[in-house]
Amino acid sequence: MSRRMNNILVIGATGQIGSELTPALREKYGQDSVIATYYTTKSGGDLGEGPLEELDIMDKKATARIIDQYDIDSVFNLAAILSAKGEENPAEAFRVNVIGFFQLLQLGLKFDLNRIIIPSSIGVFGPEVPSENAPNETVLRPTSMYGVTKVTGELLGNYYYNKFGLDVRGLRLPGIVSSKTLPGGGTTDYAVEVFYEAIRKGHYTSFVREDTTLPLMYMPDCIKSLIDLAEADLEALDHHCDFNVSSMSFTAGDLARKIEEIIPEFTYDFQPDERQEIADSWPNSMDDTPAREEWGWEPSYDLDAMAKDMIEKLKVKLGENAS
Numbered sequence: 001m002s003r004r005m006n007n008i009l010v011i012g013a014t015g016q017i018g019s020e021l022t023p024a025l026r027e028k029y030g031q032d033s034v035i036a037t038y039y040t041t042k043s044g045g046d047l048g049e050g051p052l053e054e055l056d057i058m059d060k061k062a063t064a065r066i067i068d069q070y071d072i073d074s075v076f077n078l079a080a081i082l083s084a085k086g087e088e089n090p091a092e093a094f095r096v097n098v099i100g101f102f103q104l105l106q107l108g109l110k111f112d113l114n115r116i117i118i119p120s121s122i123g124v125f126g127p128e129v130p131s132e133n134a135p136n137e138t139v140l141r142p143t144s145m146y147g148v149t150k151v152t153g154e155l156l157g158n159y160y161y162n163k164f165g166l167d168v169r170g171l172r173l174p175g176i177v178s179s180k181t182l183p184g185g186g187t188t189d190y191a192v193e194v195f196y197e198a199i200r201k202g203h204y205t206s207f208v209r210e211d212t213t214l215p216l217m218y219m220p221d222c223i224k225s226l227i228d229l230a231e232a233d234l235e236a237l238d239h240h241c242d243f244n245v246s247s248m249s250f251t252a253g254d255l256a257r258k259i260e261e262i263i264p265e266f267t268y269d270f271q272p273d274e275r276q277e278i279a280d281s282w283p284n285s286m287d288d289t290p291a292r293e294e295w296g297w298e299p300s301y302d303l304d305a306m307a308k309d310m311i312e313k314l315k316v317k318l319g320e321n322a323s
């Protein structure tokens with residue numbers, strides 16, 4: 001049986017995913033049971049009422065103090081340097097994504113935590129993997145530093161589960177599309193930027209080619225996947241830190257044309273930059289059979305539903321600039 005999640009720490013709570021996961025957890029578990037932490041910037045949207053602390057995941061003593069002070073038993077670790085920023089500063093990506101996580105695993109043992117949840121990414125895959133329906137079990141030879149750190153994170157998490165019984169869980173998220181907080185420097189950022197620019201300026205120049213196909217997912221499904229995996233019965237899990245989770249796949253051109261259907265005056269073009277190489281090293285789609293079988297994963301949104309909802313929400317958010 002899984003041990004209960006009572007007092008939950010969210011590290012990196014003001015990022016793209018944390019800014020929506022934190023309020024969802026607070027709604028479900030109670031506002032004072034979810035302790036949000038931010039790093040350098042407090043902004044990132046409304047996290048809901050509840051404790052908020054500043055935390056650098058590299059500061060092991062400070063992390064231990066917060067775990068102790070709030071009697072934390074479960075941690076969602078969202079602190080990370082994403083793929084594009086990781087290529088600009090590989091040492092920082094290694095520090096935060098690998099050393100920061102490793103220290104957290106050590107604290108997990110020290111404080112006998114019930115659960116640590118950490119997202120992995122499609123970034124774990126490299127060019128040798130089958131592009132369509134990349135299997136859950138396959139060769140993992142990523143060509144980006146981000147991918148190297150994410151594979152390492154999966155291996156470390158699985159090692160701590162197998163060796164010490166620490167309940168660490170993680171899933172390979174596709175690129176996440178959302179309207180609340182802008183993404184923090186990844187390769188799939190084009191799939192968010194295109195919506196903002198369509199509404200703000202009526203034009204978007206994509207930094208990936210028109211035929212670039214990647215696995216993507218709308219934020220409500222992302223939040224559902226993280227909470228469902230965290231709450232799954234431990235005995236039902238054969239995998240722990242490396243579940244593929246799929247939702248939808250489409251080209252950058254398909255996405256632009258879908259937005260054009262809703263905003264007919266929208267125009268777009270494509271000028272690939274260095275992020276194209278990372279996008280080309282990732283598969284078009286993933287097979288997520290283990291997630292479906294072991295904890296009942298099922299996404300709700302397709303491209304039509306996501307595009308409609310994104311545009312409605314961003315028109316409200318961006319106010320008078322929206323057409």
Ligand code: NAD
Nearest residue numbers: 012015016017039056057078079080119121173175176184
């Ligand atoms: P993000 O860049 O929006 O947020 C990451 C957060 O980490 C930021 O709030 C940043 O302040 C924080 N951070 C950076 N250095 C830190 C440090 N030293 N100490 C504490 N916090 C620090 O990223 P996100 O999109 O919210 O990603 C969250 C997790 O999900 C990451 O593990 C990422 O790899 C994974 N993921 C994201 C996506 C996506 O498309 N958003 C896709 C796949 C996987």
Ligand code: AKB
Nearest residue numbers: 082083121186187188
């Ligand atoms: C990135 O592009 O780096 C992230 C991811 C897919 O992990 N959005």
